[in-house]
Amino acid sequence: MKKYFLLLSLIIIAISSCTKSDSTAVSAAQQAAIDNSLIQSYIKANNITATEDASGVYYSIITAGTGANPTVSSTVTVSYTGKLLNGTVFDSSPALTAPLSGLILGWQYGLPYINTGGTILLLIPSALGYGTTSPSASIPANSVLVFTITLTSFTTSSTGK
Structure with a gap:
């Protein structure tokens, strides 16, 4: 009888641990x-x-530009510094040029607020x-990102030409 109780207990523990890992998913x-x-x-x-944008990005305009x-x-073309909330700098560049559509969504929502x-x-x-x-090893999954970005210049390609 003890063998059956032990076996049943092990099965319950195994099932419980599977359920726990599923319940920790966010x-x-x-x-x-x-x-x-x-x-x-x-x-x-x-x-x-x-200010919170409708997308959920929060932004603070330091200098509006012209x-x-x-x-x-x-x-x-921007210069930027990217940090985690704990202050760890994970990336920076004095001059990055890239299509805005190819950058993370937070930049796509935020950069149009400045000139x-x-x-x-x-x-x-x-x-x-x-x-x-x-x-990367320096940016854990589910990280909130803090960017300070200066917009040096931009070009918008014309369509239909």
Whole structure:
């Protein structure tokens, strides 16, 4: 009888551990709520005045710049620093030129708020950054990203010509 009880106990423990790993999975909505809470805490702790975009990106315009605004179809030249919420710098560049449509969604939503010469602080929820993937050892999955970006210049290709 003890053998059966022991076997039954082992089966229950095995099934329970499978259920636990499934229950620890975080849904996209739960992750969005976690990210929003982390961003709110960061804003408060660093005394930042930021606006939330409809996409969920928070932004603070440091310098507006002048002229027109880039669009997703623009090719932008920027200098930037990317950090995690704990202050760890994971990337920076004095001059990156790239199509805005090829960059992370957080940049696509945030950069159009400034003009040439403008600088913006973007607080990007994980879903609009790298999501559940870890693009490098320095950026864990589900990371909220903090970018300070200066828009040096941009060009927008004309269509239909």
